[in-house]
Amino acid sequence: MFDAVRNNRKIVQIFLVLICLPFALWGVDSYVHGGGAGEDPASVGDTKITAQQFQQAWRQQQDRLRQALGANYKSEEANTPEARLAVLNSLIDQRLLALEANQARLGVSDEALRNFIARIPSLQENGAFSMARYEAALSAQGLSQPQFEAQLRQDLTLQQLVGAVGESSLVAKSSTDAIMRIEAEERQASEFRFPAAQYSAQASVDAAAVKKFYDENARLFQTPERARAEYVVLSQEALLAQVKVADEEVKAWYDGHKDRYQSAEERRASHILLLDKDKDPAKTKAAAEAILREVQAQPAKFAEIARSRSQDPGSANKGGDLGFFARGMMVKAFDDAAFKLKDGEVSGVVQSEFGYHIIKLTGIHPGKQRSLEEVRPEIVAELKRQASAKRFAEAAEAFSNMVYEQADSLKPAAERFGLKVETSGWLAKAPKPQDLPAYGVLGEPKLLKALFADDAVKNKRNTDAIEIAPNTLVAARVVEYQPAAARPLTEVSAQIESGLKLREAAAQAKKAGEAKLAELQKGGEDKLAWSATKTFSRLQPLPAPPAAARAVFQAPVGKLPAFVGVTLDNGDYALYRVAKVSQPEAIDEARRKAVEREYSTLLAQEDFAAYLAALRARTKVEINQKALEASDR
Template identity: 75%
Template sequence: MFDAVRNNRKIVQIFLVLIALPFALWGVDSYVRGGSAGEDPASVGDSKITNQQFQQAWREQQDRMRQTLGANFKPEQMNTPEARMATLNALIDKRLLLVEANHSRLTVSDDALRDFIGRIPALQENGAFSNARYESALRAQGMTQPQFEAQLRQDLTLQQLVGAVGDSGIVSRTSGDAILRVESEERLAGELRLPAAQYASQVSIDAAAIKKFYDENARLFQTPDQVRAEYVVLSLDALLAQAKVSDEDVKAWYEGHKDRYQSAEERRASHILLLDKDKDPAKTKAAAEALLKEVQQSPAKFADIARARSQDPGSAAKGGDLGFFGRGAMVKDFEEAAFKLKEGEISGIVKSDFGYHIIKVTAIRPGKQRSLEEVRPDIVAELKHQAASKRFAEAAEAFTNLVYEQPDSLKPAAERFGLKIETSGWMPKNAEPQQALGFGPLRDAKVQAALFSDDALKNKRNTEAVEIAPNTLLSARVVEHQAAAARPLESVKAQIEAHLKVREAAALAKKAGEARLAELQKGVAGDKANWGADKTFSRLQPLPAPPVVARAVLQAPVAKLPAYVGMTLDNGDYAIYRISKVSQPENVDEARRRAVARDYAAVVAQEDFAAYLASLRARTKVEINRKALDANER
């Protein structure tokens, strides 16, 4: 089953994107047990999707969108019935798959799990699994080893099911070649352009037209509602800069946590493995004993014997070398034997779940206690972070209360917490995302809404403390406000007239261009235009024109050549394209052929997967509690 996952990794990833919102995994058991009823947003068979699980998925989906969109993220756009239903449907789909995996008794063995963890690059050192890195990574994520392994086991179980569906997507060579022919088709086309500017002299705009446009588009000629504001930010980073740590505190921490600064002993070993295939264990063991005698007679030839006789495909070619490893990286029996040997010593026969090993320890890297001076910067940073985190937890509530209780000034909060009062430039209401980037921390949607509230505009009171990022609170206050106002007609008259001239000239160019195109397509007029140099249009090459032009040229009917297609360009010009030749490249790269087949197979597999999910829903009772879902609206 894992071969399907490994061989179709791209397809598996596509499926997981379709169903896997970034939410916490609660374990297979929790998916097949019932939960409390009444407030649950949905049920799948006999199991419930609880409100807590939905809220967790919703929060993490918000975080994912915030990281993806950055300054363009607007929480109010996410907080819609459609977005909440999409989140719930993703939870339902994943629940269906996990219940199906449980019913099918799919699981991941301890050996498979251990092998997967051992191959994670971030947990390796010098090409071998490092238990110290593993433990450090778990601490950084705030997880225990059982928690992480339970979560990973569930993910791998789900991938088995998804991989099995993905492996069923089969695309014939004929279908792949048909798509490749469409992709690799090349069309030669020349351009005839009718510039809008050449029709400008035929356009006359009167005062009535200008006034009409002004009246119908008054919103275009308004200065926006805008404010200037001052603000203070209370953050963990600001308090971190203020934190002080004494030498005594550093020394005490080091003495109490010496084990954290000690690297574990590691060993480098080579081995010769004879696989135990359960056919004749006694025969395999006898062969291992005979091989051991051969090794003992010529210990210097251990690597040569491993290359010739070892049945471990991963290490045999390297003379049996397994690299450095710490405790916990190898199966128990192998580890115990390896850590009893001295450097250069060869073991007896060691039996494991894999077969019979002969082990040689080639190097020992002893554990090392790092000195206080070596780790002082790390300890200082950690103690400062602890102190700042504690102070922030205490200060957050006080900051929130202070900006509310003394609403006419930010100075009391700034003085109490050692903060600097910052001042913004002019900020228009409902600014475009790109413009909002210049607002700094005030670009947060909740801050913007608070600044343009009646209380902030009329009474110039502090906004409430807003969490603009984890461990970051901000309060702002309007110092100047300019209400939206219409610009007088006289000030924008020339602008409107120029716009209308361009628009009318483009309309004339389009009219003339469409008439010329119709004549060319009917063959009424002779084709004596100056088409300019032909350009090659192909889906596999850089486009010689804007995408909208290339799309029109590549999609135009070409049963009869020359073929013609026309369109209005972004600048108002009208362009006609004459397609004079359609051809296929003489040679198609085989790698490209395989890539097209792979991508097409992924599309087919996605459709198969969608049908599979639909079949799971059809045979499983799925109920959605819309009242509970609506109650989650914030």
């Protein structure tokens, strides 16, 4: 019953996911200042959530969806008023928490911030913080160091507030035990059915009833508006197949890019690292020089000395071994020194931002030039890709113009660009989601909308060339059209009569079943041929349909046997005879603790939602619906 939260181990993390989508956080100071009226989507207290802040949050949310869904991402489906309001509400929640943290004077010291950054695994190298990796990560995100640290400081501040709320939920042992007993309860029940089919002969439906149902439910018998279309796809992939690459081009490319096909030299090294813990570089360097003299006196004992003297937690227990690495993978000072050594040679004392190193080179993998024949397939693929990308860029505008200017046919565009005119099956204007995969490229909502536009339907004109995916344009035209229409009664009367008979038979089965149920519940004689006993457990697969299982678990079992009845989806009426209810003799302690954590998480989520609601109640929050709608444009 706690599957939804089973994998969430930290309450604070859950809350941060709920309210901190990966938007750029705007420090508390920016919350308190700025924001012009009128164009801002929302105000929180005396602060504004600006259009710029909303747009940045919205873009980042769309980028997340695009990454998560890949080819299934549809901008029209993601860009809804509800989705935009959800993003704005998340920003409002962030702002409320930031203002509350500011008022409570919560903050993060410079030392705590430095320690947190130093412990981020992706910013470490060989178990120690890497400034090079830090700078590279910031560069990849387009952030400066002050920007990132301000954002992180804000995030850590919010965690303090969120954690204080989330960790306040307490769960009584008795409550956990009660949940576990309910979860582990087993009920032994037998079944007896009143099949609807056995009453079908008694069910009668006259023509008037059929006509009445048809008139009252005309929408059920509508054929949808639909069309068949022909279409042409211009894509970089299609143009790729048309590209031919000459041997001379391959050779010229290889000669001009030989460095690309050369595996880099790799070196293996071990090191002894002394950290400057006392902030006394001279003292630390002197200690490193003393160890260097010891190594020079006994070179064969380098690994032994590293195990006992190196302060690098990632490599000391391995005798200082760092494995193989290419140039540029280590910090510059270490890198330069390692690539100057000969195999087996030991460096002098090398200073880096981590401290003082003594490096021993223990292996060399020389670089290797791959031959032309070896890399020919890669070069051909690269040249084709470049040529097709160039052709697509050149062809896209001409293709778009041609399908627009010669709107009565797709053939001229197809012939011009060496494409094939494809023909679709019937396409509904408003297809069911499960039908869309069969539509192929025509399942793109923008293209379907264009295909069923008045001009396309009435005049059979080409749609515009519509981009349905990166480097993929599609133009289509209607070749056959059928408007939505009601199917005649004569066509559907047999279907209606059958359905009404089934409904009547189900009603008679229910009537008979309920009469027998009432008799049994009053203590009447039980002569039913019950099925074999089935075990109903919330922890095991159910032996009956969900509706039946719910009825069995809801049956009052103060006195056994207990009887309960339910109508099943197929129209049958089923009686269940609950003969035994059992509870576990002992509660597994490990499972009890797991349930307690999960229950605590649920309570904490409720508390946090109530906390946010209280913040909203005591803070003036206004949403500018017009500004939010304007941001959509």
